[in-house]
Amino acid sequence: MAPKLPPQPPLQHSNTAVADSQSHGHAAPPKGILRWLLTTNHKEIGSLYLIFSLTMFFIGGIFALVVRAELFQPGLQLVEPEFFNQMTTMHGLIMVFAAVMPAFTGLANWMIPLQIGAPDMALPRLNNFSFWLLPVAFTLLLSTLFMPGGGPNFGWTFYAPLSTTYAPPSTTFFILALHIAGISSILGAINIIATILNMRAPGMRLMDMPLFVWTWLITAFLLIAVMPVLAGVITMMLMDINFGTSFFDAAGGGDPVLFQHLFWFFGHPEVYIMILPAFGIVSAIIPTFARKPLFGYASMVYATAAIALLSFLVWAHHMFIVGLPLVAELFFMYSTMLIAVPTGVKVFNWVTTLFRGSISFESPMLFSLAFVVLFTIGGFSGLMLAIAPADFQYHDTYFVVAHFHYVLVPGAIFAIMAGVYYWLPKWTGHYPNEKLAQWHFWFSIIGVNLTFFPMHFAGLAGMPRRIPDYALQFADFNLLSSIGAFFFGASQLLFVLVVILCVRGGKKAPAKAWEGAEDLEWTVPSPAPLHTFETPPVFHRASH
Amino acid sequence: MDRREQAQVGVRRTVIRTLAVLVGMFAFAFALVPLYDVFCQITGINGKVDATAQSIVHEGVDESRYINVQFITRGSPGLPWQMSVETRQMSVHPGQMAEVDFTFTNNSHSENWGRAVPSVSPSRATTHLRKISCFCFEEQQLEGDERLTIPLVFQLARDLPEDINTITLVYTLYPVDRVIQSVSLDNALQSNTLNDSQSDLRNDLKNNKVVGETI
Incomplete structure (x- = not known):
């Protein structure tokens, strides 16, 4: 018996508004570097964000390779333990704040106005400012590596008092850099919310928006809610270090555990900030290449909102071992497990969208399918970690490292790469070289699993994280991980090659570059002209 | 009012509201410090003694x-x-x-x-x-x-x-x-030519009992 899927009307749009949208006069942009410094165009700023993010992805990747090279075999070979700690810390900070988050903001800049039929972001000059804060912030952060005493060495979670009493003198610069990056994220989030709420094409209701727009709207609210808390925490650190207060210092009546509560109140929503837009990208790609409308659009929206709300109630599952009372352990354990329900709804909807679809396996689809499978594996190891008594054993082992790399690398980063391959025809007017992209995919998926799967076993066997040397019984797992990491890192050069080749030329792409693609961005020409939708498109909702 | 103006009014409203949330959350982060202490004292969690x-x-x-x-x-x-x-x-x-x-x-x-x-x-x-x-x-x-x-x-x-x-x-x-407690800062200061004036400052602080019990 064939299950009856509810018929989902394909979105229909008017194409007429596009043709004459180029007729308005625009002052010629300044030439050279000034054009990029002063641009207020959402497409150019989007490209800047993406290029910045890719650069930082490689810098953070090199730090990771230093770590993996040292861990290739037991004993201390290449770097001093102090430098090792700086590498693990900087790898985390750069990947979270300078690679993944700006990549999503870049995609949002490029695609949200196109997907909702807006001519630009709501606050174009603010947009320029939020981007240019980033190079400042991360130049400052990277420069701490060259300061006396070295850069941050206390892990990306910068727990006090490691990051206050025992921190290197450069910590004040780290705090300033994080403040600037945080302001950038907040301004970006305000801009995105203002754009989505006020600049949709006439007739487009909230529940007509593509899921990438929906997930970004919710992500932006998360950013508004938790980035100020991060700013508060690092301000307290700043005062503890420089002004003699004792927020986190037990000697003066403060409490280091308070730091962990405040940090994870920011930190847990932060990890969803890094995954919700990925859900949106995958929810655009899977229907396109399955040539079927997304199954359960409304439930996808509600599931995303539910995940966002729950993310505020689960922070202490990162601190099961600080000595929480039993009631708190149970509360945070159950609320964490509850997140598996809306996440399960999403995975179910993606799989059901694929069911009986007319599927083709172009590179965006391959990355999206890998996302669904590998993100689910990361979700399951997350469920294992949610079990408080089991977490007493797993806490701070490589099992945790395996878990969050599974949700971040084949999760967030694969989704970003899927999005890039999906929208490159729209950005450049050329299809990416499919053969090279497929090689990139297969190398990446082998590399990712070779790197991170053995970490599960090393962690379950008791290998602690953030150490430069380890006991002999972990040698084989670490050897595999290190080989995988170098393989994965090298294969990302293919990605750069594909992108460069695609910018320079390739098979010409039509306006609707993918057969099953339905959203508004596919109604403008490829490559998308600098100014689009100056006359708002008329959005038609097909009637049932 | 045409569409563009309408959108601008909407944008201004959205920005003001998000800024209000922003300020509120920043204040909330600091409010959590005394709230946390009160919570710990009432429940005795954390082993904090009166x-x-x-x-x-x-x-x-x-x-x-x-x-x-x-x-x-x-x-x-x-x-x-x-x-x-x-x-x-x-x-x-x-x-x-x-x-x-x-x-x-x-x-x-x-x-x-x-x-x-x-x-x-x-x-x-x-x-x-x-x-x-x-x-x-x-x-x-x-x-x-x-x-x-x-x-x-x-x-x-x-x-x-x-x-x-x-x-x-x-x-x-x-x-x-x-x-004195901040060891790393001390090491950094030792290579500093301002060493003398710093240690004067330190002595001043030592005599001032209020320092260190700010919270």
Whole structure:
């Protein structure tokens, strides 16, 4: 018996508004570097964000390779333990704040106005400012590596008092850099919310928006809610270090555990900030290449909102071992497990969208399918970690490292790469070289699993994280991980090659570059002209 | 009003509202600090003990059970003191008054200020531990090479939960002068030509007892 899927009307749009949208006069942009410094165009700023993010992805990747090279075999070979700690810390900070988050903001800049039929972001000059804060912030952060005493060495979670009493003198610069990056994220989030709420094409209701727009709207609210808390925490650190207060210092009546509560109140929503837009990208790609409308659009929206709300109630599952009372352990354990329900709804909807679809396996689809499978594996190891008594054993082992790399690398980063391959025809007017992209995919998926799967076993066997040397019984797992990491890192050069080749030329792409693609961005020409939708498109909702 | 103007009004409204949320969340982060302390004090979570003297409650001694009370003392870098206790553990009945001597020794030749910060484990016992007299209520001053013995007088409440048989009291010594405590900063300052003026500042701070108990 064939299950009856509810018929989902394909979105229909008017194409007429596009043709004459180029007729308005625009002052010629300044030439050279000034054009990029002063641009207020959402497409150019989007490209800047993406290029910045890719650069930082490689810098953070090199730090990771230093770590993996040292861990290739037991004993201390290449770097001093102090430098090792700086590498693990900087790898985390750069990947979270300078690679993944700006990549999503870049995609949002490029695609949200196109997907909702807006001519630009709501606050174009603010947009320029939020981007240019980033190079400042991360130049400052990277420069701490060259300061006396070295850069941050206390892990990306910068727990006090490691990051206050025992921190290197450069910590004040780290705090300033994080403040600037945080302001950038907040301004970006305000801009995105203002754009989505006020600049949709006439007739487009909230529940007509593509899921990438929906997930970004919710992500932006998360950013508004938790980035100020991060700013508060690092301000307290700043005062503890420089002004003699004792927020986190037990000697003066403060409490280091308070730091962990405040940090994870920011930190847990932060990890969803890094995954919700990925859900949106995958929810655009899977229907396109399955040539079927997304199954359960409304439930996808509600599931995303539910995940966002729950993310505020689960922070202490990162601190099961600080000595929480039993009631708190149970509360945070159950609320964490509850997140598996809306996440399960999403995975179910993606799989059901694929069911009986007319599927083709172009590179965006391959990355999206890998996302669904590998993100689910990361979700399951997350469920294992949610079990408080089991977490007493797993806490701070490589099992945790395996878990969050599974949700971040084949999760967030694969989704970003899927999005890039999906929208490159729209950005450049050329299809990416499919053969090279497929090689990139297969190398990446082998590399990712070779790197991170053995970490599960090393962690379950008791290998602690953030150490430069380890006991002999972990040698084989670490050897595999290190080989995988170098393989994965090298294969990302293919990605750069594909992108460069695609910018320079390739098979010409039509306006609707993918057969099953339905959203508004596919109604403008490829490559998308600098100014689009100056006359708002008329959005038609097909009637049932 | 045409569409574009309408959108601009909407954008302004959205920006004002998000900025309000932003300011609210920033304030909330700081409000969490006192809220957290109040929460910990009420529930006794975290082993944070009331830092004021309590009076003895005469509620009769529950001679049917013994509670094993253990004492642990810890020093900390930056304070050249040693803290010791006359006995590592003692057995008391709930409701019974008990006294135990702690000895502070200053191993350096100069005067220092220090403070012993208590922590109780299991944290559920915290609210059932009454300290009648404790050196932990205030900062201590020791002259160079001075040795000082101070008693701790305490009483366990009779309503101590049945399943608690052992209570551990940990005292950690902290220097009161915060500038001296920051070792890494000190190292950085040593290579600094401003060394002299900095140590003057440090001496000023040392004489000022208010520093270090800001919170």
